[in-house]
């Protein structure tokens with residue numbers, strides 16, 4: 001496991017309960033973000049299409065997939081985040097492990113990877129996208145999100161908005177061009193959708209939401 005993954009694993013283990021409470025405010029936003037993606041998957045693969053949530057956290061997005069009858073999987077490196085996800089989405093099959101090193105014995109129709117890529121340095125961007133491509137069936141879709149930033153930056157920094165915990169984790173700030181190009185630069189993938197969405201006033205961020213397809 002890479003050093004920054006070890007650090008992030010510890011941080012998410014520590015903040016899991018707080019994360020669960022905070023992420024609830026985005027439930028409605030993320031239900032709306034997932035709806036067209038879920039419709040796309042159902043149209044292409046039928047009801048019960050298989051989906052894996054990568055960095056599933058405490059299961060906010062998985063709940064929305066489970067409500068719609070998807071065959072649902074999740075993976076998270078933090079045991080404490082995964083435990084809460086199991087509580088929230090008992091029907092999902094959740095694995096605890098590092099996505100980058102995990103060997104998957106099957107492929108999926110869809111991958112959902114929300115608020116995940118910014119936990120990796122730029123130098124590993126291709127590793128993540130290629131790993132996603134390797135677990136998608138041909139024609140399968142991936143949705144990914146991260147916050148928009150005007151200048152790229154990365155390093156260890158205290159996770160904001162968390163009280164009474166030391167939570168220094170690895171974080172990368174992505175620009176729009178970088179985010180879109182991360183997919184465009186990989187052969188066999190096609191960008192199918194990209195848009196921006198403002199978060200609640202309280203958080204004052206803009207999210208980038210990107211969907212790509214594995215062509216073959």
Ligand SMILES: C[S@@+](CC[C@H](N)C(=O)[O-])C[C@H]1O[C@@H](n2cnc3c(N)ncnc32)[C@H](O)[C@@H]1O
Nearest residue numbers: 005012055056057076077078081098099114115
């Ligand atoms: C910011 S949270 C996002 C959780 C969820 N997708 C959401 O949007 O609420 C990122 C999650 O990715 C997990 N994570 C970080 N690195 C990982 C890795 N290498 N493999 C699997 N999960 C990882 C963390 O433990 C954390 O639960």
